[in-house]
Amino acid sequence: MAAIRFGNLSVFTARSSLKDKTWLSMSVKHTCAMKAGQGTNGQIRSKVLAIDSMNPHVKKIEYAVRGPIVIRAGELEKELQQGEKKKFNSILRANIGDCHATGQEPLIFLRQVLALCLYPQLMQDSSFPEDAKQRASRFLSACGGNSIGAYSDSAGVSVVREDIAKYISERDGIPADPENIYLGTGASEGIRNVLKLMMTSLEGNERAGVMIPIPQYPLYTATLSEYNAYPINYYLDESSNWSLSVEELKRSMTEARPHCKPKAICVINPGNPTGQVLTRKNIEDIIKFAHEENLFILADEVYQHNVYAEGSEFHSFKKVMMEMGSPYSEMELASFMSTSKGYMGECGLRGGYVELVNLDPDVIVQFRKALSAKLCCAVTGQAAMNVIVNPPKPGEPSYELFEQQKNTVLNQLKEKGKMMSDMFNSIDGITCNPVQGAMYAFPKIDIPKKAVEAAQAKGIAADALYCFNLLEETGMCVVPGSGFGQREGTWHFRTTILPPVQQMKEMLSKFGDFHSKFMDTYS
Amino acid sequence: MAAIRFGNLSVFTARSSLKDKTWLSMSVKHTCAMKAGQGTNGQIRSKVLAIDSMNPHVKKIEYAVRGPIVIRAGELEKELQQGEKKKFNSILRANIGDCHATGQEPLIFLRQVLALCLYPQLMQDSSFPEDAKQRASRFLSACGGNSIGAYSDSAGVSVVREDIAKYISERDGIPADPENIYLGTGASEGIRNVLKLMMTSLEGNERAGVMIPIPQYPLYTATLSEYNAYPINYYLDESSNWSLSVEELKRSMTEARPHCKPKAICVINPGNPTGQVLTRKNIEDIIKFAHEENLFILADEVYQHNVYAEGSEFHSFKKVMMEMGSPYSEMELASFMSTSKGYMGECGLRGGYVELVNLDPDVIVQFRKALSAKLCCAVTGQAAMNVIVNPPKPGEPSYELFEQQKNTVLNQLKEKGKMMSDMFNSIDGITCNPVQGAMYAFPKIDIPKKAVEAAQAKGIAADALYCFNLLEETGMCVVPGSGFGQREGTWHFRTTILPPVQQMKEMLSKFGDFHSKFMDTYS
Structure with missing residues (x-):
């Protein structure tokens, strides 16, 4: 039996009912x-x-x-x-957080806005509510030629960036600047783009090191592998509800130091795959640790709407960092959000953003330049993100239905x-x-x-x-x-x-x- | 005056009306x-x-x-x-091929299909034509939970891959297999994904080399820079309408060989930025050259609908390669297509695909795995691509309007x-x-x-x-x-x-x- 390996780790390579071929x-x-002239006898030309x-x-x-x-x-x-x-x-597909695939109904308001953006002829249709039309008009007015089919600025459509900044400001009670917001293909692309900045092709103790939780969402190890960075694994404590202890952060850092130059720490809150919600105290401790160790913080906060437990509450890293004051409020941070999770679950639209806080202006120039070579992310996903950060307000026609669905x-x-x-x-x-x-x-x-x-x-x-x-x-x-x-x-x-x-x-x-x-x- | 440099080449770094700052x-x-406590006196903490x-x-x-x-x-x-x-x-933005931004009207049929996919309640609307409804229904039936908001397979929605294969087969008169088709965020992402496969972090004459036309579309040099590959520049001949001569290919190869291990040749046809359309004879010569030199061919064919000159005709590399027979028909090829160009110009939807021909099955496993870590490209862009490869047919209600717009x-x-x-x-x-x-x-x-x-x-x-x-x-x-x-x-x-x-x-x-x-x- 030929073993199929997906890399260095042998995770799972065959199934039990294997016959003569995997x-x-x-x-x-x-x-x-x-397909093209290759023999079936195993002879494959080089x-x-x-x-x-x-x-x-x-x-x-x-x-x-x-x-x-x-x-x-x-x-x-x-x-x-x-x-x-x-x-x-x-087949019950419980392998992936793919909400609509398991029967969740799309948010009607979000889909109305998107349909209006794609087919503005519907602006004349009286069955579409005014607030949906208003959102679509505002969005289209910021698109090239008023069309969702034009490229956006590589950072994203201006009004979406403005509305995201407003959403973050209201969420945290801390100002946010539209110029620090970058739209992307889901949160994944933003995470890859930011991690990429850290990487070098150096080896030994100059190789870039990035702290990641174990268990982790495998996008992190996948990206570190691709960019040849060193994963610094810190373990979450299963016995105390997957909490994150500073002692464990220190242990992992001490072990990793001979093998890399630690540059960043990734935290997933609420946790994937582990489902914990970090306390404010825990976040403060992580920020202090990151400051001591001079680490860039990547906060994967895509589940910020998904908090269920009594007494649990979502605290953004940015809010906590800013409220801790100097020197913590000057630390470099990237916070990620997505349209795929939350109550909307619009995975297929691939909307997402990153907020970059306190980055070196020269690095931002490089980040924007690297983004520009990708042109832009799907403008449809940007429109979906716009709805999530600017949902119907009390008094608007779609407010009640939206709240009910949510x-x-x-x-x-x-x-x-x-x-x-x-x-x-x-x-x-x-x-x-x-x-x-x-x-x-x-x-x-x-x-x-x-x-x-x-x-x-x-x-x-x-x-x-x-x-x-x-x-x-x-x-x-x-x-x-x-x-x-x-x-x-x-x-x-x-x-x-x-x-x-x-x-x-x-x-x-x-x-x-x-x-x-x-x-x-x-x- | 501080010079701003975007890398090693000094392209353009300031404007003429510069005062005391760039x-x-x-x-x-x-x-x-x-933004966060940094002084305005130029003092920036490390x-x-x-x-x-x-x-x-x-x-x-x-x-x-x-x-x-x-x-x-x-x-x-x-x-x-x-x-x-x-x-x-x-401002007249003639810098980028952004069709809708310069006033081109979207294809009504394409937008109707997309609106139906996003808001299937419109299936009851009698103002939408039956062929648009049929396309949308077929597409949604292949989406998880019948929703465009579900993740697709990383390679793309099955029916889109099937329709693309059919489109290619009809275009070339050569069979195409849906399993060889991979959807992406425009053509750009596919180009990056395929180039990525070639790269190594090796240096000297083991560094991966990729032949690119000069002038070229800068996505190629950008990607080669990012992956530290060696660009092998071959010059197009301006004096004979930007044609591509095999002598020049040989010259560039000879010069490059001490500096890299040549792996692939990129050809853009029709040309960007140069606008030439390669003759069939020219394509045959390139294929023969690539075979002699054992090169993987990347054919950027995103302008395949944009041929204007009398006597010019688009020939796909795949068709020519296959018609040349063995051993050419067994060569490795990636051909790229997009929804952004052509007559549709739907840049913002970021639809694109690559057809991979004759790749090593083990490499395909790796390609698919790397794709899967990105989850999938925007499903809306996939729906747009579906319309382009399966447009209204004669006899269908939208046929005439579609042809007229096109x-x-x-x-x-x-x-x-x-x-x-x-x-x-x-x-x-x-x-x-x-x-x-x-x-x-x-x-x-x-x-x-x-x-x-x-x-x-x-x-x-x-x-x-x-x-x-x-x-x-x-x-x-x-x-x-x-x-x-x-x-x-x-x-x-x-x-x-x-x-x-x-x-x-x-x-x-x-x-x-x-x-x-x-x-x-x-x-």
């Missing part, structure tokens, strides 16, 4: 080989670009949220569509988060911290020694074995903890809390049965 | 300094990220299409809005291209090749020695001096040839052929006056 090599054959000659940093990228288990889920889905009989009737989504997420952690905690051998925020549960599973050995024999991680089995037995697609990082010897998986309540109830009941069976098989 | 440092101060500690490869990026002259144009525009008196009443745009571009080159050629000291295709004229200007010296004294290129002056005197914003590359001692600028006919006539008349005055000043 599923991945099968699917790859399907996609691209035997390529300009081969695995040994290609960019080695790209090879090191890992991205489990769309990894082999997810590819396998797609294959199963196709087989079901073709009428194959399975133990389940459909609260329904957030209340359901709160309910489902609790349902999920309660259920997991009711099963022997599984423990799950409460979902304080974001969109995920990250339960710990006690995997029996025999299963760990069986996974090792297949060259995959034990939680990958667990998740592949879960998929094949129940149709549930979740992501193994090894895709996010975890303390050695512990095993987890990440599941979204997005499926509709009824579907989630069925899923959780099937899950219990699967777990018992798995434990029996390997006990 | 315009660029002024605008940067405006954007980001003095930053984590400074010009000396940031990514050196990002510093080397150049992108003139949105460079200092364009930033200055934005400033002038604001000043006009604030009521300042100038020698002109508006032909109007293409006929006007043809007319304006001719008008522009004729006018330039009527001026003493300016010569301009015919605009066979694409959207630009790239005239050569004989700049007097005194002007070259004046520019040198300011630390800028002579054509940058010319273009800054043109902007300040007439409001016309064009891009100096030095931003695209040109033979040493020659000077050019690129202007789009997009402005409406009447506006273009006025512009060309003002241009003649400016040119005479410039020549007088420096003769």
Whole structure:
């Protein structure tokens, strides 16, 4: 059996029901080989670009949220569509925070504004409310030729940047400047663009180092791999609800120092995949630590609307930093936001922004220049972001419906988060911290020694074995903890809390049965 | 006077009417300094990220299409809005192929489909034609949860990939496979993603080398800078209508070989900024050369609909390569397309795709994995691309209007291209090749020695001096040839052929006056 490796880490490379070929090599054959005169006997003429000659940093990228288990889920889905009989009737995609894909209804007001921007003839349509028309008119007036089809400034459409600054100012009670706001393709692109600034091609203790939480959202390790930066892993404390201790930050920094030049710390709040919400005190401690160590702060705050737990509250890094006063208020910070999460869940529109605070003006020139070579991000995503930062106000015709849709989504997420952690905690051998925020549960599973050995024999991680089995037995697609990082010897998986309540109830009941069976098989 | 440099090349760094500060440092101060406790006396506390500690490869990026002259144009525009008196009443942005910004009307059918995708409630609206509804329904049926707000597969929405393959098959009479198609944020992202595969962090004669045309579209040099690859410049022959000679390819290769490991050749056809359309014979020669030298071919074919000259015809590299048979038909090729150009000009929607032909299956696995870490490109841009590759057919309700809009745009571009080159050629000291295709004229200007010296004294290129002056005197914003590359001692600028006919006539008349005055000043 050929092992398929996605880089240096062996995360999960095959499935249990493997026959003579791996599923991945099968699917790859399907996609691209035997297309242009290549023999089917394995003889492949030498390529300009081969695995040994290609960019080695790209090879090191890992991205489990769309990894082999997810590819396998797609294959199963196709087989079901073709009428194959399975133990389940459909795939439950709990691997990715893809709100609309799991049935969440789009916000009507947001879609009305977008439809008006794309097809301004609808301005004459009396069924569209005035506030939607007003938003669309204002947006279009700032577009080249009044068209959403014109390129925007590379930083984004001016009125969107203005409205974002106003949103941030009102959120924090701290001024924000439109000139510090840069729109992007989701939050991901902004994160990549900012991290890219830090990177050098230097090696040894001059190699750029970036602190990242473990468990983390794998965009961070993927980007660090691509730019050959050194990941400084700091572990979140599962035993105290995934909190972040300064002692652990110091430990990781001490260990990393001989291997790199530490430049930045990434914090995800509310946490992905871990769902914790940082306290204000915790944020202050992180800022003090970053100041002592002279680190640039990257605050991934895309779940700022997704806070559910009693007593939990979202505090932006910027607000806390500014309120701490000098010298903290002068630190360099990048804060990221997205249209993909929150209550809107408009992932496909790929809206996002970064606010850059206190950056060196010369660096900003370089940042803008690098942005300009990409022209601009999708102007449709910018229009969506505009709605989120400038939603209907009390007294406007769409206010009540908008608030109702928003609260329904957030209340359901709160309910489902609790349902999920309660259920997991009711099963022997599984423990799950409460979902304080974001969109995920990250339960710990006690995997029996025999299963760990069986996974090792297949060259995959034990939680990958667990998740592949879960998929094949129940149709549930979740992501193994090894895709996010975890303390050695512990095993987890990440599941979204997005499926509709009824579907989630069925899923959780099937899950219990699967777990018992798995434990029996390997006990 | 502080010189602002955008990297290693000094392209244009100041304007003629400079006082005690450069315009660029002024605008940067405006954007980001003095925001958080920094003194105004020039004392800036040390930053984590400074010009000396940031990514050196990002510093080397150049992108003139949105460079200092364009930033200055934005400033002038604001000043006009604030009521300042100038020698002109508006800025004519001929610097960028931004069709809608210069008044081109969006295709009604395309916008109807998009409005339907975003706001499916419009499916009940009888004013929307059935073919638009059918396209939208088909597209949404392939989206997660039937919503354009769901993430797509990282490669793109399945039906779009299928329709693109069908479009390519029909265009070339050669089969295309949907599995080889990857959607992206415009063509730019695809170009970056494919070039990225070639790069290594190796130096000396192991450093990756990529052949690019000079003059070129600066995305190529920008990307090569960012990934520290070696640009192998081959010069297009201005004296024979910017044709591409194999002798020149060989010369550039011979010169480059000690400095890099050549991996790929980029060809832009129809040409940007040069507007030539390659003959089939020329393409065959390039393919043979690439085969001899074992090069991967990147064919930038985003202007495939923009061919105007009698006797010129678009031939895709894929078609020619396949028709040449083995071994050429087995070569590795990436062909790029966009929704931004053509007759649709939907730049802001950022739709694009790449077709990858004959790639090593292992490399494809890596390519897909790297894509997946970016999640997906904007699904709205994918929907726009779907319309372009599957437009209304004869007999469908929108067919006639669509064809009429399409032909109007293409006929006007043809007319304006001719008008522009004729006018330039009527001026003493300016010569301009015919605009066979694409959207630009790239005239050569004989700049007097005194002007070259004046520019040198300011630390800028002579054509940058010319273009800054043109902007300040007439409001016309064009891009100096030095931003695209040109033979040493020659000077050019690129202007789009997009402005409406009447506006273009006025512009060309003002241009003649400016040119005479410039020549007088420096003769």
